[in-house]
Amino acid sequence: MVDGNTAPASRPMRADAQRNYDRILAAAEAAIARDGADASLEEIARRAGVGSATLHRHFPSRQALLEVVFRAKVEALCHRARDVTTDPDPGNALVTWLRAVVEHAASNRGLAAALMRGAHDGDPTFGATCHSMITSSxxxxxxxxxxxxxxxxxxxxxxxxxxxxxxxxxxxxxPNGAAEADRLLTLALDGVHPLT
Known part of the structure; x- marks a missing residue:
């Protein structure tokens, strides 16, 4: 996986570099949720409070940044699956997680498609790895x-x-995509419940 961090694997980032990296990721996540995968890298750098050179030092390409953002979202979705296994109602746990999947997919705003378009510039196994992580969860x-x-x-x-x-x-x-998605998911899930 391209992680964007250009520091050698054996040496951790300096504290200021780690802060910049974290701020860039947070700004990128917000920009993608708002503007989609084609969000301006310059705007992301500005909102993170860093220069374009700092952004590109951590993420040498748009693809590298998108991969890190998407992977973080996938990992959060997988953690959510583990969290809901504590629900004593397995049916409710599954539905809760599927609602998180819909929210995840909706917040990507073209991120997955952009990653596919730029796949030749990044990790060739990235899409399959993320898909496998979500499916396994x-x-x-x-x-x-x-x-x-x-x-x-x-x-x-x-x-x-x-x-x-x-x-x-x-x-x-x-305009009210989250509510509409939730309504449609409820409708679809009614169809997968056991017949009574």
Missing amino acids: GVELLERAGQAGAIRPGVAIGDLLTLANAIAMATERE
């Missing part, structure tokens, strides 16, 4: 929900992730 939740009888047999994690991503894409330009 959801499989355990789906299996628990299936064992509890909270979901109909034959539903695969790929089915649920496809639904979640399609809903996020369909609503990302809506």
Whole structure:
């Protein structure tokens, strides 16, 4: 994975460099959520309180920055899956996580598509790695929900992730996209509950 950090792996970043790196990431996440994956790098640097040279020292290309932002979002989604496994209701845990998947996908605002367009400039295994991380996180939740009888047999994690991503894409330009995505997810999930 391209991590953007140009410091040697054996040597940690200086404290000021780490602060700049963290501020750039936070500014990039906010800019992508607001303006999409084509957000201005100059605006990201300005909002982070650093110069363009500092941004490019940490992230030599737009692709490198996008990969780090996306990977952080994927890791947060995987942590969320682990967090919800404590819910005593496996069906509720799965639904809670799927809502997080929709929120994740909606907040990317073209990030995944931009990463695919620039894949030749970055880590060639990046997309597959992120997809595998998300799928693995959801499989355990789906299996628990299936064992509890909270979901109909034959539903695969790929089915649920496809639904979640399609809903996020369909609503990302809506004025009240988050609420519309949540409503559509609820409607779709009603269809995967076991027949009574």
